[in-house]
Amino acid sequence: MATSTPAILPRVSCDQCPLRQCRSFRDFSSEELGFVHDFKTGEVSAAQGMSIMVEGERNPQLYTVLSGWGFRYKILEDGRRQILNYVLSGDLIGLQGHLMEEMQHSIEALTRMTLCIFERDKLPKLFRHHPSLAYDITWLAAREESMLDEHLLSIGRRSARERAAYLFAFLDARVKSVAAPPADRPFILPLTQQHVADTLGFSLVHTNKTLRRLVQQGLIRWLDRGCEVLDTERLYHVAEWRPPKEGKRPFI
Amino acid sequence: MATSTPAILPRVSCDQCPLRQCRSFRDFSSEELGFVHDFKTGEVSAAQGMSIMVEGERNPQLYTVLSGWGFRYKILEDGRRQILNYVLSGDLIGLQGHLMEEMQHSIEALTRMTLCIFERDKLPKLFRHHPSLAYDITWLAAREESMLDEHLLSIGRRSARERAAYLFAFLDARVKSVAAPPADRPFILPLTQQHVADTLGFSLVHTNKTLRRLVQQGLIRWLDRGCEVLDTERLYHVAEWRPPKEGKRPFI
DNA sequence: CGTATGCTTGACCCCTGTCAAGTTTGGTGG
DNA sequence: CCACCAAACTTGACAGGGGTCAAGCATACG
Numbered sequence: 376m377a378t379s380t381p382a383i384l385p386r387v388s389c390d391q392c393p394l395r396q397c398r399s400f401r402d403f404s405s406e407e408l409g410f411v412h413d414f415k416t417g418e419v420s421a422a423q424g425m426s427i428m429v430e431g432e433r434n435p436q437l438y439t440v441l442s443g444w445g446f447r448y449k450i451l452e453d454g455r456r457q458i459l460n461y462v463l464s465g466d467l468i469g470l471q472g473h474l475m476e477e478m479q480h481s482i483e484a485l486t487r488m489t490l491c492i493f494e495r496d497k498l499p500k501l502f503r504h505h506p507s508l509a510y511d512i513t514w515l516a517a518r519e520e521s522m523l524d525e526h527l528l529s530i531g532r533r534s535a536r537e538r539a540a541y542l543f544a545f546l547d548a549r550v551k552s553v554a555a556p557p558a559d560r561p562f563i564l565p566l567t568q569q570h571v572a573d574t575l576g577f578s579l580v581h582t583n584k585t586l587r588r589l590v591q592q593g594l595i596r597w598l599d600r601g602c603e604v605l606d607t608e609r610l611y612h613v614a615e616w617r618p619p620k621e622g623k624r625p626f627i
Numbered sequence: 628m629a630t631s632t633p634a635i636l637p638r639v640s641c642d643q644c645p646l647r648q649c650r651s652f653r654d655f656s657s658e659e660l661g662f663v664h665d666f667k668t669g670e671v672s673a674a675q676g677m678s679i680m681v682e683g684e685r686n687p688q689l690y691t692v693l694s695g696w697g698f699r700y701k702i703l704e705d706g707r708r709q710i711l712n713y714v715l716s717g718d719l720i721g722l723q724g725h726l727m728e729e730m731q732h733s734i735e736a737l738t739r740m741t742l743c744i745f746e747r748d749k750l751p752k753l754f755r756h757h758p759s760l761a762y763d764i765t766w767l768a769a770r771e772e773s774m775l776d777e778h779l780l781s782i783g784r785r786s787a788r789e790r791a792a793y794l795f796a797f798l799d800a801r802v803k804s805v806a807a808p809p810a811d812r813p814f815i816l817p818l819t820q821q822h823v824a825d826t827l828g829f830s831l832v833h834t835n836k837t838l839r840r841l842v843q844q845g846l847i848r849w850l851d852r853g854c855e856v857l858d859t860e861r862l863y864h865v866a867e868w869r870p871p872k873e874g875k876r877p878f879i
Numbered sequence: 880c881g882t883a884t885g886c887t888t889g890a891c892c893c894c895t896g897t898c899a900a901g902t903t904t905g906g907t908g909g
Numbered sequence: 910c911c912a913c914c915a916a917a918c919t920t921g922a923c924a925g926g927g928g929t930c931a932a933g934c935a936t937a938c939g
Contacts, residue, residue, distance in 0.1 A: 447776075451784060451785070457783040457784045459780070470769060474769045475766075475871075479777075480773075499758075509754055509758065509765070510754050510761075512765055516768035516772060517723050517727060518726075520723065520772050521732075523775040523776065523779065524699075524701060526779060527701075527711050527779060528701045530782045530783050531709040531825075531826075531828030532708070533703070533707075573783075575783075576784060577895075578896050578897075579918090580896070580919090581896070583918070583920085584895095584919090599905085599917070619727075786926090829927075829928090830927070830928050831885095832927085832930090833926085833928070835888085836887090839887085849886085851885075
């Protein structure tokens with residue numbers, strides 16, 4: 376939870392944005408691309424453990440994740456923490472702080488991250504002049520909502536083993552959907568068992584014992600500070616989960 | 628879970644919509660009002676227990692709730708059910724089925740409900756010609772997201788007593804925010820203990836015992852098929868929850 | 880008046896949290 | 910290069926929260 380200042384990087388042109396390499400994102404018209412480039416003010420890099428946003432903040436920056444992993448969370452006064460969701464490449468963060476009075480959750484970098492910074496005050500202009508992009512933003516919000524629905528089902532009704540299986544299947548599907556083309560190398564989910572515990576709503580000890588079972592059954596492998604998924608199909612089956620069939624998806 | 632056909636009601640003009648009586652909704656310009664009236668195709672009434680939408684449905688109707696209570700839920704194959712959130716007056720439902728491939732959750736009427744029906748295909752037109760309304764829709768999506776965040780925190784990290792306290796405080800605040808002006812009469816939350824259980828992620832038996840404690844401590848009163856909140860402040864305190872300070876909020 | 884729905888309660892046991900102690904790994908500085 | 914330290918992961922013992930089973934009660938409704 377380091378709090379050093381983030382490193383500001385120069386602004387890279389949007390049409391050579393690395394995210395556009397990825398097949399799962401939709402294409403932009405050159406007009407859209409022009410506006411987005413204008414909307415963009417620069418890039419930042421955030422080190423692992425750094426706070427990207429904190430609950431209660433008013434009108435924070437608006438970012439799109441360009442690389443790395445982060446997580447959204449809330450904490451109770453006595454320190455109990457709940458991880459709400461993870462943020463990956465292509466995700467838009469900070470929107471809530473613009474629409475509502477203030478941020479209702481915090482975001483922390485799980486790995487080193489690079490973020491694309493947008494100009495705070497141009498959001499109304501985006502809605503006025505670029506309905507297709509406005510539609511995309513709404514789409515992203517609806518997608519976040521449906522992920523949260525699924526997490527609620529998981530925490531509320533799935534058993535420990537099912538919950539853990541669901542989490543890894545879910546995250547595995549997400550990384551793969553935004554991975555750069557040669558997507559056959561193994562993906563490591565950069566988590567700590569404490570993160571898993573705070574996501575699933577379990578204690579650290581019980582999380583450890585649950586993961587151990589998944590490891591023994593050959594579903595995952597646990598590394599230092601990371602999880603490798605070995606058998607996605609069986610994870611899906613244990614969790615009784617169907618991966619969302621995402622066609623092309625938008626991002627800003 | 629009755630499945631009789633919903634009763635189609637005649638279309639009422641939007642400028643005499645009962646929701647506009649309520650102070651917590653923002654005012655519309657006459658131009659906005661004109662479009663919304665055009666967008667609206669009629670009203671339906673749904674009886675208690677009726678299914679409003681079902682998971683997997685493609686391109687369902689788009690509605691705004693005019694009166695009554697409903698709930699969004701998901702179920703696992705073996706019947707375990709998780710209630711995700713409740714829908715009340717002013718809430719927009721069915722948006723997800725338009726933006727994504729298909730509905731990811733179901734909605735059922737908790738009481739008799741009346742719904743305002745919108746024309747399926749005019750959503751793109753709304754985004755093109757009425758940015759302020761598009762903004763409102765995004766606002767509504769962000770608000771739903773922040774409610775779900777709070778529920779996740781609750782289910783993941785709060786104790787049984789805290790969770791129940793949170794739920795009733797939350798629902799009490801919600802009804803009051805959309806109540807017609809003389810808002811001092813007691814509000815009854817029209818729930819079954821089974822609904823509470825499926826919301827909190829508990830068994831029915833344990834839910835009953837938890838509620839009993841809240842009753843004995845004078846925080847709530849339990850009626851047949853309903854809960855009356857007696858001490859909002861203490862509920863807030865037990866749940867360690869701050870009610871959102873909503874100023875004027877939008878609706879469509 | 881019988882039946883369905885919803886609410887209550889007690890007994891029992893397993894899942895999960897807490898406490899406590901270790902082990903392994905990677906990094907840092909002498 | 911080695912000693913030390915902090916993070917992260919393990920493991921066992923024990924207790925309590927919450928699930929399951931089972932039975933009973935109350936109210937509404939046809």
